[in-house]
Amino acid sequence: MKSYDVIIIGAGPSGIVTGITARKQNPEKSILMIREEEKGLVPCGIPYIFHDLDDISQNLMGPAPFVNAGGEVLVDKVTDIDIRGKTLQTESGNGFSYGKLVFATGSIPTIPTFIRGYDLENVEYIAKSFNYINGLMDRIRPAVDIVVIGGGFIGAEVAEQLAKHRDKNVTLVERENHCLYRAFSADFAALADEHLRNAGVNVLTGCTVKELQGSSGKVESVILEDGRSIKADLVFSAIGYKPRTGLAARAGLQLTSNGTIRVDRYLRTEEKDVYAVGDCSQTSGFITGRTDNIMLASTATAEARILGYNLFSISLLRTFSGTLSVFSTELDGFVFASAGAIEQTAEEANVDYVIGRFEDVDRHPGTLPGAKKIIIKIIVSPENGEIIGGEIYGGKSAGELINVISLAIQKYVTVYEMISFQTGTHPLLTTAPTKYALVKACENAIVNIGK
Amino acid sequence: MKSYDVIIIGAGPSGIVTGITARKQNPEKSILMIREEEKGLVPCGIPYIFHDLDDISQNLMGPAPFVNAGGEVLVDKVTDIDIRGKTLQTESGNGFSYGKLVFATGSIPTIPTFIRGYDLENVEYIAKSFNYINGLMDRIRPAVDIVVIGGGFIGAEVAEQLAKHRDKNVTLVERENHCLYRAFSADFAALADEHLRNAGVNVLTGCTVKELQGSSGKVESVILEDGRSIKADLVFSAIGYKPRTGLAARAGLQLTSNGTIRVDRYLRTEEKDVYAVGDCSQTSGFITGRTDNIMLASTATAEARILGYNLFSISLLRTFSGTLSVFSTELDGFVFASAGAIEQTAEEANVDYVIGRFEDVDRHPGTLPGAKKIIIKIIVSPENGEIIGGEIYGGKSAGELINVISLAIQKYVTVYEMISFQTGTHPLLTTAPTKYALVKACENAIVNIGK
Numbered sequence: 001m002k003s004y005d006v007i008i009i010g011a012g013p014s015g016i017v018t019g020i021t022a023r024k025q026n027p028e029k030s031i032l033m034i035r036e037e038e039k040g041l042v043p044c045g046i047p048y049i050f051h052d053l054d055d056i057s058q059n060l061m062g063p064a065p066f067v068n069a070g071g072e073v074l075v076d077k078v079t080d081i082d083i084r085g086k087t088l089q090t091e092s093g094n095g096f097s098y099g100k101l102v103f104a105t106g107s108i109p110t111i112p113t114f115i116r117g118y119d120l121e122n123v124e125y126i127a128k129s130f131n132y133i134n135g136l137m138d139r140i141r142p143a144v145d146i147v148v149i150g151g152g153f154i155g156a157e158v159a160e161q162l163a164k165h166r167d168k169n170v171t172l173v174e175r176e177n178h179c180l181y182r183a184f185s186a187d188f189a190a191l192a193d194e195h196l197r198n199a200g201v202n203v204l205t206g207c208t209v210k211e212l213q214g215s216s217g218k219v220e221s222v223i224l225e226d227g228r229s230i231k232a233d234l235v236f237s238a239i240g241y242k243p244r245t246g247l248a249a250r251a252g253l254q255l256t257s258n259g260t261i262r263v264d265r266y267l268r269t270e271e272k273d274v275y276a277v278g279d280c281s282q283t284s285g286f287i288t289g290r291t292d293n294i295m296l297a298s299t300a301t302a303e304a305r306i307l308g309y310n311l312f313s314i315s316l317l318r319t320f321s322g323t324l325s326v327f328s329t330e331l332d333g334f335v336f337a338s339a340g341a342i343e344q345t346a347e348e349a350n351v352d353y354v355i356g357r358f359e360d361v362d363r364h365p366g367t368l369p370g371a372k373k374i375i376i377k378i379i380v381s382p383e384n385g386e387i388i389g390g391e392i393y394g395g396k397s398a399g400e401l402i403n404v405i406s407l408a409i410q411k412y413v414t415v416y417e418m419i420s421f422q423t424g425t426h427p428l429l430t431t432a433p434t435k436y437a438l439v440k441a442c443e444n445a446i447v448n449i450g451k
Numbered sequence: 452m453k454s455y456d457v458i459i460i461g462a463g464p465s466g467i468v469t470g471i472t473a474r475k476q477n478p479e480k481s482i483l484m485i486r487e488e489e490k491g492l493v494p495c496g497i498p499y500i501f502h503d504l505d506d507i508s509q510n511l512m513g514p515a516p517f518v519n520a521g522g523e524v525l526v527d528k529v530t531d532i533d534i535r536g537k538t539l540q541t542e543s544g545n546g547f548s549y550g551k552l553v554f555a556t557g558s559i560p561t562i563p564t565f566i567r568g569y570d571l572e573n574v575e576y577i578a579k580s581f582n583y584i585n586g587l588m589d590r591i592r593p594a595v596d597i598v599v600i601g602g603g604f605i606g607a608e609v610a611e612q613l614a615k616h617r618d619k620n621v622t623l624v625e626r627e628n629h630c631l632y633r634a635f636s637a638d639f640a641a642l643a644d645e646h647l648r649n650a651g652v653n654v655l656t657g658c659t660v661k662e663l664q665g666s667s668g669k670v671e672s673v674i675l676e677d678g679r680s681i682k683a684d685l686v687f688s689a690i691g692y693k694p695r696t697g698l699a700a701r702a703g704l705q706l707t708s709n710g711t712i713r714v715d716r717y718l719r720t721e722e723k724d725v726y727a728v729g730d731c732s733q734t735s736g737f738i739t740g741r742t743d744n745i746m747l748a749s750t751a752t753a754e755a756r757i758l759g760y761n762l763f764s765i766s767l768l769r770t771f772s773g774t775l776s777v778f779s780t781e782l783d784g785f786v787f788a789s790a791g792a793i794e795q796t797a798e799e800a801n802v803d804y805v806i807g808r809f810e811d812v813d814r815h816p817g818t819l820p821g822a823k824k825i826i827i828k829i830i831v832s833p834e835n836g837e838i839i840g841g842e843i844y845g846g847k848s849a850g851e852l853i854n855v856i857s858l859a860i861q862k863y864v865t866v867y868e869m870i871s872f873q874t875g876t877h878p879l880l881t882t883a884p885t886k887y888a889l890v891k892a893c894e895n896a897i898v899n900i901g902k
Binding site: 024042302410413 | 475857
């Protein structure tokens with residue numbers, strides 16, 4: 001039985017980054033990564049395969065950086081684990097012993113078993129699997145009428161990309177009043193609906209899917225609760241993901257009520273020498289510390305770096321506590337980004353807040369070619385002025401500007417401090433120095449604190 | 452004699468922001484802003500008048516936000532100030548008394564009196580004056596051979612914009628080995644030269660101008676020290692700016708050896724109730740605290756906000772100490788940005804440092820349309836890992852990404868903390884979460900600290 005110092009199960013972002021980081025810290029340790037498929041995909045790039053990238057071959061993510069760092073990779077499936085004996089078995093009959101075991105098993109799409117007809121043919125998912133997506137491409141190509149169920153990030157991005165094909169009619173059905181409602185306040189989310197419509201997507205919000213109907217086992221229409229029927233050659237279900245933890249549960253690991261593997265701040269499970277990282281592992285909210293269910297590659301890789309540094313002993317303290325959700329997407333050429341608390345999450349958690357909002361154009365003067373409207377809204381604790389969240393709508397610059405807000409939240413920066421924040425500004429790149437939008441939003445929050 | 456609670460001399464970014472902020476804090480106070488010209492320009496937008504904006508009318512910056520906040524504006528020129536008597540006189544014969552006086556008189560181009568022929572006709576400057584630039588447009592239009600002296604930000608941007616006109620031959624002469632050498636380390640600055648050349652500018656570095664020659668009082672050629680002669684219908688001198696402090700000096704205010712008005716951290720001069728802000732006032736380096744000479748609209752407006760809040764009493768502490776230079780520009784479609792220390796300034800100040808560098812593409816996968824190379828270099832104190840500076844070369848996202856670094860420097864964030872920095876990433880907007888370039892640069896700095 002071959003033995004490794006570390007075995008990582010899974011080769012998504014968290015598995016790869018854990019592997020690379022751990023190898024670089026411990027070049028003398030042998031590390032094996034076991035992946036189920038030969039090829040891997042950039043997970044957040046999957047929606048763009050459907051139009052902007054145009055081909056799955058343009059979205060590959062391989063283990064090369066891990067292999068270059070001295071790691072080994074095996075394509076196989078782990079079937080059994082003996083946590084006490086520190087051994088595992090694979091589908092192809094291999095057995096391994098390990099010193100440390102890392103679960104990086106990711107997440108899988110939630111199957112809408114509560115919708116009749118969910119198991120018809122051509123009801124599809126954005127599974128993070130090369131083989132699945134590769135096969136899916138052949139089913140998308142001939143489809144004319146496509147219905148996407150769920151207007152979260154994945155649903156919205158897939159719908160926006162598919163609608164770029166002129167020969168397809170794309171309908172997006174969202175149960176709530178707006179798409180992206182979990183990551184944005186209602187006014188921002190309403191802009192997302194508007195941009196999706198502008199991009200050619202037929203957006204139906206406040207609508208629930210009752211049933212999928214078909215003939216010869218193949219989907220043909222989506223029936224809404226209000227009785228409407230939408231023609232469909234292909235249906236995407238994009239209603240969320242659940243942690244992939246069957247193997248961990250069978251091995252006896254403790255799960256949270258969200259179904260994630262229970263871990264501490266250093267990604268250690270309750271079993272000695274067993275770790276879990278990424279979508280399959282527990283996260284706790286940055287502000288409340290409550291267990292939540294954030295599945296983001298950026299979060300997963302931040303965890304993976306911490307795990308990679310600390311696998312053999314805690315050498316690098318985790319300095320930003322809890323999981324700060326930082327979301328961003330681009331729809332119809334406009335960026336939507338958020339970090340930390342938004343109005344509704346602050347209310348749900350019973351956290352006092354005031355808002356600071358500012359609206360401008362993202363270049364200066366605003367007459368410059370390519371200038372786009374920008375709106376920044378920050379959420380601030382009125383007691384001490386700490387920034388606890390923010391949202392941005394604007395052009396591409398919002399994609400990194402949200403990370404200024406992210407760092408501000410993580411470092412407990414107050415709006416009072418932000419008044420003297422020194423920034424770089426440039427006509428072609430940012431809002432004007434006289435009214436740098438993030439600083440103006442902070443000023444407006446100070447006004448609102450004073451009220 | 453009319454009396455105001457506050458008189459601000461100057462209507463550039465620092466004057467306007469001081470006025471707006473002070474009025475909002477003290478709506479009962481009367482504030483007069485005295486400006487010399489009826490119309491104002493967005494200062495950093497001036498180079499773009501020459502091509503991308505195409506017309507001066509597209510780059511106006513008026514005092515409307517100040518007037519809307521209840522301020523008054525007078526177009527006139529202050530000629531005499533009686534600091535003890537708290538009164539001032541203007542060119543058109545007005546006299547005013549004031550409670551508090553703010554110098555926001557800005558800066559003017561340095562005249563190269565050491566170059567013979569500097570006073571020929573068609574030797575031009577990027578003066579921050581509507582009337583001057585408006586007149587200049589008529590002289591630029593017919594010019595075919597244009598020589599720009601000085602490859603700092605203004606010179607480089609003006610040359611890049613002018614070279615977009617196919618009928619003009621643009622030559623840039625820079626004394627040092629590279630353009631932008633003060634804000635970037637040699638490898639980044641070399642990329643700036645390369646992009647300027649690619650944009651059609653004839654870049655001559657390591658070259659000194661000896662003389663300007665002409666006939667009938669009009670410039671016709673630029674003679675270099677090495678003997679070469681460059682044909683020129685028009686010459687731009689872009690060798691720097693000096694603080695505009697003649698009025699302040701005549702009024703008896705103390706100046707620094709750089710010629711700026713001496714102020715404390717709250718922009719107070721040594722005379723009671725007299726303040727100075729922006730390019731005309733003293734700045735002190737963020738890292739060393741030494742008096743320097745940073746003239747940036749972003750710096751000026753950050754100072755102006757502090758002054759506006761604290762004009763009547765210190766109500767809002769300045770929390771980020773010293774002036775952090777944050778520069779950004781775009782040349783040939785590529786962004787160059789820097790913040791804080793770079794290698795040569797760290798060396799000059801005798802500050803220990805290590806570098807963390809990372810190179811990637813700014814979208815993920817890198818096959819996405821519009822993806823550009825990105826290079827990040829951070830400068831780190833090896834003793835405790837604090838980030839003290841950074842440089843970015845890349846696409847437009849670098850314009851706000853430099854502000855993540857700026858905030859990290861201002862909040863004394865260490866590279867160890869950045870390992871657990873949670874960021875937002877998106878295929879169309881940022882580097883990949885598995886190798887978010889700023890975090891990877893921090894990881895590489897940690898490796899270098901360990902060496």
